[in-house]
Amino acid sequence: MKMHVKKIFVRVVLISICMFVCSCSSVKEYQKSRLNDSEMILSGRKIEKTENSFQTYREGASGANGGKTGGGCGCN
Amino acid sequence: MRKIYLIIVWMYAGLLASFSQNATTDSSGYKTRKLTFEEVNLVSSYYVQDGDHASVTGGKGSEKLTDFANVLDVKFYRHDKKNRKHIYSLEAGIDNYTSASSDKIDLIANSSASSGDMRIYPSLSWSRENEKRGTTFGAGASYSTEYDYNSFGGDISFAQKTKSRNGEFFIKLQAYFDRVLLVYPVELRIGSTDFYNDSYGTDSRNSFSASASYSQIINQRFQLMFLADVVKQSGFLGLPFHRVYFTDNSVHVENLPNSRLKIPLGLRASYFLGDKIILRAFYRYYQDDWNLKSHTINLETPVKINPFFSFTPFYRFYNQTAIKYFAPFSEHMETDQYYTSNFDLSSFNSNFLGAGIRLTPLNGVFGYKHFNMVEIRYGFYKRSNGLQSNIVSVNLKFN
Numbered sequence: 001m002k003m004h005v006k007k008i009f010v011r012v013v014l015i016s017i018c019m020f021v022c023s024c025s026s027v028k029e030y031q032k033s034r035l036n037d038s039e040m041i042l043s044g045r046k047i048e049k050t051e052n053s054f055q056t057y058r059e060g061a062s063g064a065n066g067g068k069t070g071g072g073c074g075c076n
Numbered sequence: 077m078r079k080i081y082l083i084i085v086w087m088y089a090g091l092l093a094s095f096s097q098n099a100t101t102d103s104s105g106y107k108t109r110k111l112t113f114e115e116v117n118l119v120s121s122y123y124v125q126d127g128d129h130a131s132v133t134g135g136k137g138s139e140k141l142t143d144f145a146n147v148l149d150v151k152f153y154r155h156d157k158k159n160r161k162h163i164y165s166l167e168a169g170i171d172n173y174t175s176a177s178s179d180k181i182d183l184i185a186n187s188s189a190s191s192g193d194m195r196i197y198p199s200l201s202w203s204r205e206n207e208k209r210g211t212t213f214g215a216g217a218s219y220s221t222e223y224d225y226n227s228f229g230g231d232i233s234f235a236q237k238t239k240s241r242n243g244e245f246f247i248k249l250q251a252y253f254d255r256v257l258l259v260y261p262v263e264l265r266i267g268s269t270d271f272y273n274d275s276y277g278t279d280s281r282n283s284f285s286a287s288a289s290y291s292q293i294i295n296q297r298f299q300l301m302f303l304a305d306v307v308k309q310s311g312f313l314g315l316p317f318h319r320v321y322f323t324d325n326s327v328h329v330e331n332l333p334n335s336r337l338k339i340p341l342g343l344r345a346s347y348f349l350g351d352k353i354i355l356r357a358f359y360r361y362y363q364d365d366w367n368l369k370s371h372t373i374n375l376e377t378p379v380k381i382n383p384f385f386s387f388t389p390f391y392r393f394y395n396q397t398a399i400k401y402f403a404p405f406s407e408h409m410e411t412d413q414y415y416t417s418n419f420d421l422s423s424f425n426s427n428f429l430g431a432g433i434r435l436t437p438l439n440g441v442f443g444y445k446h447f448n449m450v451e452i453r454y455g456f457y458k459r460s461n462g463l464q465s466n467i468v469s470v471n472l473k474f475n
Binding site for chain 1: 121123125143145147149195220222224225227229240241242251254256282283289291292293294295297300301305307309315338340341342344346348356358360362364368370372378380386394396421426432434451453457459463465467469470471
């Protein structure tokens, strides 16, 4: 039953993502003033670098954040 | 009559010549080919933690640790003859840390030489952006060294924008070739126990990863990014000074498998709400073949008090299941093939919350025009198995 619920949840998430991506409107360069704000960036910000570092050491998971994925340190 | 015609033709030619010096506007714009300084960032942080499950003493004991980290990142750029932008980045980091548990590698001495260490990690990267084609190639190299761990790393990357320039696909291949100095707990060494004069053996740890991401602008206020990595590690994947106590009270060095496959999947989103609030969210699902599964949710809300000052509260929730080789102090059996009492690989939840402020005055910080940003951030981290920490970070930007 739990697996069934999980499968439905994954399908709902994937369909929602597809709907979001398909509903995109084309944005011209001059319309990107809000998107180009320095706090709208989609990657981790420089000040988060050392926070990501301690999390890599203190937790078992890493990666999928544009930074370290494993290796380069005596971390997990 | 002929003279009049000739005079009229010459006058017309003269009129044309007088306007010929007005060149048509160069829409491409001149871009310097000289190597030009772009910006420098300094990120410093002070981290303090404490807990009661030190891996060096088998999952029991003080985890007190302090770390003072500094990273300097300098960026230059230039354009080539084909108008492609080359960006060169040099980064140098130094971490100074002291650790109460590392002090216990030698249980007999009052203080062992491993109670503090310094890690130095420089790296270089280059990228070439072709604005016309929407492509970017990149490459990088890194090095990291501390007393008992050295690493050489390299990466190559490629990015391609969509035709509308609203989407971008990115792929990166990375490799790390690491060397671990086998500093065993003093009672488990064969022969001499002199920390400085022992000739320790070494073992290798190699990591290979492929990362892919796709970012998409949804509308003028909203954008998303999907990220996925595949990481394969092989070699000595534990740490030689981690003790494990069995049920019969015997003590052993942590023993983990020599391969690990990790798959993290992530989603980032940022939305500009109204005129002053930004919502940033990050979700990651992680799974590996050591049975560790985790979920990470990170939410940040920068609030622009005015165009030059913003306040950003944040909250991060993390949870993980334990790896199949973990057991707490004195619970491993003699029949276990692989074993660890490292609580970083146990089952727990954690909460990380805090806030930051960011200043970007028009005339520069303290009136110095090249000092154009300062950001300060504080965070408190607490794990459900007792470890907690505080971190203060500062980012200074000059250009």
